[in-house]
Structures are given as C-alpha cells and as structure tokens.
Amino acid sequence: MRARIASEGPLRFADFMAMALYDPDLGYYARGTRQVGGAGDFFTSVSVGPLFGKLLAQRFLAYWRGAGMPPRWRIIECGAHDGSLAADVLGELRERDAAAFGALEYVIAEPLPVLRGDQSEKLREFAGQSRILPELATLAGDLLPGIAFGNEVLDALPCHLLVRRGGRWLERAVGWGHGGLQWLEMEITDPALASAAVGLGEGFADGYRTEIRTRYSDFLMPLSHALRGGLMLWVDYGFERAEYYHPARGEGTLRTFSHHRAGDDPLEDPGGRDITAHVDFTAVVEAARTLGWQAKPLRSQGVWLTExxxxxxLAMEGRPQPALLRQFQTLTHPAQLGARFQILELMRQEA
Ligand SMILES: C[S@@+](CC[C@H](N)C(=O)[O-])C[C@H]1O[C@@H](n2cnc3c(N)ncnc32)[C@H](O)[C@@H]1O
Structure with a gap:
C-alpha cells in the first residue's frame, strides 16, 4: 500500500478496501477460510449450522417447481467461503427431490484461487452436480433458468466513504504520513460518485460520515448475464435508502471485525481483519432494475425463514429435533439474527 500510494497518490477508500480484503496474496479473504465461525472473526447464518442451507434449499425448490420444473436449471452462489452453505443446500435438495437435484447445476463464482481448492474439497461428493468458476463468462454460451444468491456478500463489496464539509461532500481517502497510513479528505472527481452523493439530498450536519457503493450493477451484471431468468436472492444487513442516509446516522456503518470484536478503524492492520459496511438495498434494487429484475418488498430474515x-x-410436532430448533431460534429471533439480516428477492421472467 505504501508503494502504491508513493507511485499513484492517495488511495480512494474503495481501492484501499479492495486491496485490504482481496489482494490475492495478502488480502483478508485470500488468507484461507479461518474467518467465519467460533475460532474466526465473526459468525454468519451459515456458521450457525446446516438449517440455514436446508431452508434456503426449500426456497430454491419452490422456485424450480414454480418455473415448471425445467429439465436443467442452475444455482449460482457468490461468496461461498469454504463451500459449507453449498453442501448444505445440495444435500437438502438431494434428499427432498431427486428430479430437481438431477436437473441442477450448482455453480460457485469464486475469484480467489485459494478458496476454490477448499470449496472443491468440501463439494467432492457433489462433483457431478457442481462447478467452481473464477468468472462467469464461460456460462454465456449455455444460459439456463435459475438462481443467483449470496449470504453476506454485498456488505463485503468495496465502498466509498463520504464526509460532509461546509455544505458539500468530500471523499475520504488513505495516504501515507508520519510513518503510517493516514486519513485524507479529497474533492470528488469520479462523476458516478459525485452524482450518487448529490442524490443523497440535503440536511446533513458538518462532519456527517457515511459510505456509498456506486457499482452494484458491475457485481450483478455477470450474474444476470449467466441466467436466462429466475430469482436473485441477497441476504445481508442494511437498510432502504431513507433509513440508511438518515441525518441522525452521523458515523455511518463502516466496521472492522477481528476475533468477534467490532472496531471502527480500517487503517489498523489492513489484511488482518474484516472490513464491512451495510447495504443500501434501494441502490441494489435500482441496479438490478436496469438489468431487468423486479424486486419484492424487503423482508427480515426472521419473518422470511419462519414462513x-x-x-x-408442523412435521416436527411430537418429535422435536432440538439441535435444529436451536439453530432456528438463533436464525429467526429478533434479538439474535432474525432482525439483523434482510432478504432481498429479485425476479426476472425467462427471456
Ligand atoms: C462475510 S463473507 C461471507 C461468507 C459466507 N457466505 C457466509 O455467509 O459464511 C463474504 C464473502 O464474499 C466474498 N466475495 C466478495 N466479493 C465477491 C465477489 N465479487 N464474487 C464472489 N465472492 C465475493 C468474499 O471473498 C467472502 O468470502
């Protein structure tokens, strides 16, 4: 980072975050799969246990049946980490519906080489049903109906940081000085960021800090182009725009995670800890709409999973499965993960 700043000048925060998380050698997510779970830095709904994948599989099955049981369909997962969720979903589909399972191709989209090895190991028993691809362009010649989804992926996409000064927005960037990384504030020169910042409106106090992503469509486009139509499903923490950019949310939502402790200084130990910011679901819906996808109303994970x-x-009445019930409670109770996560479903008719 120091060398890059010396040659290119200060790094816009989104570039800093991309390097800290995804540099192929030293990035936080390029360092294997120790991040998620009790011994890692944070829990996710996947690390709670297999129930999350089992219930997602039911939603996927309902999609397949509702689409007229196509003879071939595809599920594309992003941010598949060590492949646990993929294995949970595939195992449940195999158990519930042999025809749906036989017709399925499960694709993991994984840019990081180190993770592809772990994922193929985890999915060895599903080798006939699954593929792990560094990018999705290879699917363009064989479009299928299906699903693209991810759990806690959108919050890990690099974001820009803004700060309000003298009635206008400046972009926060990272420079080098006094022997270390340091925060800087710069004029906004990127037209997409400038217009997105104007779109946030007025009424923000001096010093108000927030984050913004201007490139959700870059993320969604290859997924959209790899499907003939179907369902996209994103599970994450975040808000609709008016709630996100509320004048009272003066510090934004940028956080770091290390050993289950939240922090607020991403310049500390880059590559050694997670960096995340909430999702502006309105921006995701707008980006998806330009690609032909229509959104259903946002639902909380608790309500969505309970349905x-x-x-x-009902089937469990009289013969409870205590371990799965405990997982259900963790995933759905509002004081646990039920109100923390939102589900965005987007639909597109088959072309
Ligand atoms: C917070 S982790 C979530 C891991 C897993 N889905 C879970 O719920 O346990 C975020 C994951 O998203 C991945 N990711 C970020 N950007 C991505 C992209 N453009 N394509 C695919 N995966 C991506 C990261 O490498 C990381 O594995």
Whole structure:
C-alpha cells in the first residue's frame, strides 16, 4: 500500500478496501477460510449450522417447481467461503427431490484461487452436480433458468466513504504520513460518485460520515448475464435508502471485525481483519432494475425463514429435533439474527 500510494497518490477508500480484503496474496479473504465461525472473526447464518442451507434449499425448490420444473436449471452462489452453505443446500435438495437435484447445476463464482481448492474439497461428493468458476463468462454460451444468491456478500463489496464539509461532500481517502497510513479528505472527481452523493439530498450536519457503493450493477451484471431468468436472492444487513442516509446516522456503518470484536478503524492492520459496511438495498434494487429484475418488498430474515420453515415445524410436532430448533431460534429471533439480516428477492421472467 505504501508503494502504491508513493507511485499513484492517495488511495480512494474503495481501492484501499479492495486491496485490504482481496489482494490475492495478502488480502483478508485470500488468507484461507479461518474467518467465519467460533475460532474466526465473526459468525454468519451459515456458521450457525446446516438449517440455514436446508431452508434456503426449500426456497430454491419452490422456485424450480414454480418455473415448471425445467429439465436443467442452475444455482449460482457468490461468496461461498469454504463451500459449507453449498453442501448444505445440495444435500437438502438431494434428499427432498431427486428430479430437481438431477436437473441442477450448482455453480460457485469464486475469484480467489485459494478458496476454490477448499470449496472443491468440501463439494467432492457433489462433483457431478457442481462447478467452481473464477468468472462467469464461460456460462454465456449455455444460459439456463435459475438462481443467483449470496449470504453476506454485498456488505463485503468495496465502498466509498463520504464526509460532509461546509455544505458539500468530500471523499475520504488513505495516504501515507508520519510513518503510517493516514486519513485524507479529497474533492470528488469520479462523476458516478459525485452524482450518487448529490442524490443523497440535503440536511446533513458538518462532519456527517457515511459510505456509498456506486457499482452494484458491475457485481450483478455477470450474474444476470449467466441466467436466462429466475430469482436473485441477497441476504445481508442494511437498510432502504431513507433509513440508511438518515441525518441522525452521523458515523455511518463502516466496521472492522477481528476475533468477534467490532472496531471502527480500517487503517489498523489492513489484511488482518474484516472490513464491512451495510447495504443500501434501494441502490441494489435500482441496479438490478436496469438489468431487468423486479424486486419484492424487503423482508427480515426472521419473518422470511419462519414462513419457509412452516411445513418443517408442523412435521416436527411430537418429535422435536432440538439441535435444529436451536439453530432456528438463533436464525429467526429478533434479538439474535432474525432482525439483523434482510432478504432481498429479485425476479426476472425467462427471456
Ligand atoms: C462475510 S463473507 C461471507 C461468507 C459466507 N457466505 C457466509 O455467509 O459464511 C463474504 C464473502 O464474499 C466474498 N466475495 C466478495 N466479493 C465477491 C465477489 N465479487 N464474487 C464472489 N465472492 C465475493 C468474499 O471473498 C467472502 O468470502
């Protein structure tokens, strides 16, 4: 980073975050799969146990049946980490519906080489049903209906940082000085960022800090182009725009995570800790709409999973499965993960 700053000048925060998280040698996510779970830096719904994948599989199955049981369909997962969620989903589909399972191709989109090895190891028993691809362009010649989804991926996409000064926005950047990385504030020169910042409106106090992503469509486009139509499903923490950019949210949502402790200084130990910011779901919906996808209203994970789990809960009456019920409670209770995460479903008719 120091060398790059010396040759190119200060790094815009989004470039800093991309390097800190995804540099192929030293990036936080390029360092294997120790980040998620009790011994790592944070828990996710996947690390709670297999129930999350089992319930997602029911939603995917409902999609397949509703689409007229196409003879071939595809699920594309982003941010698949060590492949646990993929294995949970595939295992459940195999158990519930042999026809749907036989018709399925499960694709993991994984840019980081080090993770592809772990994922193929985890999915060895599903080798006939799954592929792990560094990028999705290879699917363009064989479009299928299906699903693109990810758990806690959008919050890990690099974001820009803004600060309000004298009634206008400046962009926060990272320079080098006094022997270390340091914060800088610069004029906004990127037209996309300038217009997105104007779109946030007025009424922000001096010193108000926030984050913004201007490139959700760059992330969604290859996924959209790899499907003939179907469902996109994003699970993450975040808000709709008016709530996100509320004048009272003066410090933004940027956080770091290390050993289950949240921090607020991403310049500390870059590559050694997670960096994340909430998702502006309105921006995701707008980006998806330009690609032909229509959004359903945002739902909390608790409500969404409880609806999906109805039949499973009824079938369990009289013969409870305590371990799965504990997972269900963690995933759905508002004081645990139920209100923390939102589900965005986007639909596109088959072309
Ligand atoms: C917070 S982790 C979530 C891991 C896993 N989905 C879970 O819920 O346990 C975020 C993951 O998103 C991945 N990621 C970020 N940008 C991505 C992209 N453009 N394509 C695919 N994966 C990406 C990161 O490498 C990381 O594995």
């Amino acid at each position: 999906l789990a109805r039949d499973w809960l």
